[in-house]
Every structure is written in C-alpha cells, then in structure tokens.
Amino acid sequence: MEGRIEKFKGLVSLCEVPGVSGREELVREEICKMLGELAKTDKIGNLILEKKGTEGKKQVIIMAHMDEIGFYVSSLRADGKLEIKNVGGIIEETLPGSFVQVVTRKGVVDGVIGAVPPHLKSDGVVFEKVVDVGAKSYEELESLGIAVMDFVVFKKNHALLNGELLAMRSLDDRFGCFALIEASKGLVPKSDIIFAWTVQEEVGLRGAKALAHTYSPDLAIAIDSFACCSKTNGHIKLGNGPVVRIYDNSSISNFEVVDIITNLAKEEGIPLQIGVTGGGNDASVFVEKGVPMVALSVPVKYLHSQVEMISLSDLENLIKLLKRFLEVF
Known part of the structure; x- marks a missing residue:
C-alpha cells in the first residue's frame, strides 16, 4: 500500500x-x-504550457482547473467569529463539525465550523455557519492577521482505502491537474498541444472563457470529475476505467473524437466507460467558437465533499490514454 500511494504523492x-x-x-x-x-501565466491566472507537434497541422488545447470549492471571509464579527460566503457548490449538510483553514497574508490559521449538540437542540439552539478560530473579539481576529476576503478551505486529510481508492478533499480537479502534468512529461505529440491549468472553473468556467478569446484550436479537451454512483449513471463504477463524459449540462462531446478515443482504448487494452452527468466543463466554452470538444474524466464518488474518492487505477489509465491520444491525433 505504501508503494501505491508513493507513486501518487505528487x-x-x-x-x-x-x-x-x-x-x-x-x-x-x-x-x-x-x-x-517553463510555463507562462496569463492575465487572469491560467497557467499555460505549449508543446510543438511533430506535424503541427492541428492545435489541441487540454484543460484542468486548479480551483476548489471553499469560502471567502465576508465579515469579522465583534464576538470573534468569521462570517463566510460560499465559493462554488458547497454541500451545506456536510458543514457542521468541519475542520477548516483560513488562508491569510501572514499564513494559515486553523479553525472549525461548529455543530449544535443534541443536548441543546431542545433549547432552540440552531446551527450558525461561521468559522471559529478561538478568538473572542474583532481585535483578536485582527491580531491573528485575518481580514475580509481571506479565503477558507476544508482542512485536508487523505486515506488509501483497500489499497486502491484514494479519498481526499480537492481531488476535483487536482487529479486532472496531475494528469496533465504526467501526460506532458516526455510527450512527443503529433499536433501542437496547449496544456492549460485554469482558474475560476467552479464559479462559471471563467478561466476557460478567457482562453477561448486567445486560442482557436482544432480540438478542446477538458479533464474534470465525473460524479458517479447515481440512478442516472449507475453503470459507471470506480475501478472500471476512465470515463468519456459524453453529455453534461454544458456540452455534448464530439462523436467523431469519441470514436477515435474509444478505438484507441481498445487497441491499447485500456478499460473505458461512457457516461452522462451533471455540471459543466471548461472545454464547453469552445463549442461556441465552432471547436469540437470532448470531456474526459475518472469516476468520482462523494464529489464536492470532504471525502471525494477516486480509483488510482482509473487515474493511471486516464494518463495512459491521454498521452497515447496526444501522440497520434
């Protein structure tokens, strides 16, 4: 097990x-x-790495988003608590009893989002969505270096379950970021490739929209999560391979490109799943420019929770498939 997680320590x-x-x-x-x-950063914060292809007749942009769900500090209260505003799709029922971290200009401050004990519910005490960092006043908060618009994330832990399943906050979409890093290493692509690690996906695909003003590729690819284990996509299982996200709330993957990927997976002996899910993806914004797109994923269980879960085998196969596709497309 230790060797397994060592491979994915990055x-x-x-x-x-x-x-x-x-x-x-x-x-x-x-x-x-x-x-x-050497990669470059654009004005909005997207990180971009360009690789020239052996033929260079086509250009492909492939994206994964860097941002995660969380909160911004919206107010420092007189009682020492922090009012917070959601960033992205927070699962509200998971908040009580959570460990969090407030990221300030001076460093990280630990905190919690409390819960109401059953002993007090009969007294009419209700849950309040605020962060408690142990301060008793506004002045103490200031002394800790906390200010409005500092940001808050859930404190991160990870577990390797049954030697194969990694559970951790922020796998959406850091697994995609990791896949792009790994796929870029030693890659000799046929087409010119633009690797892009995007910003602000969780609040409206904004980083990708900025890229769509800069680039007019022949194909756009998004590497992002596939929310599995529902009635809609019950056939999608962790451990059964990466997923072609054929249809979601933002786009429909190009069928010709899907056929190429499907056939390539068969040739390489890579298990592949085809599924429909909700949400949106970065590649969808290129469709309005007349650019075909495809979204590739791994199944993610408990998406947007503190215990997002993926199969490491699925991720390995996604990287293998992605690298092979970029070598031949």
Whole structure:
C-alpha cells in the first residue's frame, strides 16, 4: 500500500495546497515546481504550457482547473467569529463539525465550523455557519492577521482505502491537474498541444472563457470529475476505467473524437466507460467558437465533499490514454 500511494504523492501534495476560485496562486506555484518546465501565466491566472507537434497541422488545447470549492471571509464579527460566503457548490449538510483553514497574508490559521449538540437542540439552539478560530473579539481576529476576503478551505486529510481508492478533499480537479502534468512529461505529440491549468472553473468556467478569446484550436479537451454512483449513471463504477463524459449540462462531446478515443482504448487494452452527468466543463466554452470538444474524466464518488474518492487505477489509465491520444491525433 505504501508503494501505491508513493507513486501518487505528487497528487496528494497538490490536493493539500489551498486554492479557491480566484485565489489559485499557491496551486499554480506547486504545478510549476512539478512540471520542471517553463510555463507562462496569463492575465487572469491560467497557467499555460505549449508543446510543438511533430506535424503541427492541428492545435489541441487540454484543460484542468486548479480551483476548489471553499469560502471567502465576508465579515469579522465583534464576538470573534468569521462570517463566510460560499465559493462554488458547497454541500451545506456536510458543514457542521468541519475542520477548516483560513488562508491569510501572514499564513494559515486553523479553525472549525461548529455543530449544535443534541443536548441543546431542545433549547432552540440552531446551527450558525461561521468559522471559529478561538478568538473572542474583532481585535483578536485582527491580531491573528485575518481580514475580509481571506479565503477558507476544508482542512485536508487523505486515506488509501483497500489499497486502491484514494479519498481526499480537492481531488476535483487536482487529479486532472496531475494528469496533465504526467501526460506532458516526455510527450512527443503529433499536433501542437496547449496544456492549460485554469482558474475560476467552479464559479462559471471563467478561466476557460478567457482562453477561448486567445486560442482557436482544432480540438478542446477538458479533464474534470465525473460524479458517479447515481440512478442516472449507475453503470459507471470506480475501478472500471476512465470515463468519456459524453453529455453534461454544458456540452455534448464530439462523436467523431469519441470514436477515435474509444478505438484507441481498445487497441491499447485500456478499460473505458461512457457516461452522462451533471455540471459543466471548461472545454464547453469552445463549442461556441465552432471547436469540437470532448470531456474526459475518472469516476468520482462523494464529489464536492470532504471525502471525494477516486480509483488510482482509473487515474493511471486516464494518463495512459491521454498521452497515447496526444501522440497520434
């Protein structure tokens, strides 16, 4: 088991980095370290790595988003509590009793989102969505270096379950960021490739929209989560391979490209699943420019919770499939 997680320690490290939508700078720094290549940052904060193809007749942009769900501090209260505003799709019922971290200009401050004990519910005490960092006043909060618009993330832990399933906050979409890093290493692509680690996906695909103003590729690919284990997509299972996200709330993957990927997976002996899910993806914004797109994923259980879960085998196969596709497309 130790050897298994050792192979993915870069993914765990990447998930541990805090970075809500609009504050992805620490994630970007970590990816730059992991890349070992010179990448550029655009005005909105997207990280971009370009690789020339052996033929260069086509251009492909492939994206994964750096941002995670979380909160911004919206107010410092006189009683020492922090009012917070959601960033992205927070599962409200998971909040009571959560450990969190407030990321300030001075460093990280630990805190909690409390819960109401059953002993007090009969007294009419109700849950209040605020962060408690142990301060008793506004002045104490200031002394800790906390200010309005500091951001808050859930404290990260990870577990390797049954030697195969990794559970951790921020796998959406740090597994995609990790897949792009791994696929770029030693890659000799046929087409010109633009690897892009995007910002602000969770609040409206904004980083990708900025890229769509800059690039007009022949194909756009998004690597993002596939929310599995529902009535709609009950056939999608962890451990049965990566997923072609054929249809979601934002786009329909190009059928010709899906056929190429499906046939390539068969040739390479890579298990592949085809599914429909909700949500949106970065590649969808290129469709309005007349660019075909496809969304590739791994199944993610408990998406947007503190215990998001993926199969490491699925991720390995996704990287293998992605790298092979970029070599021949």
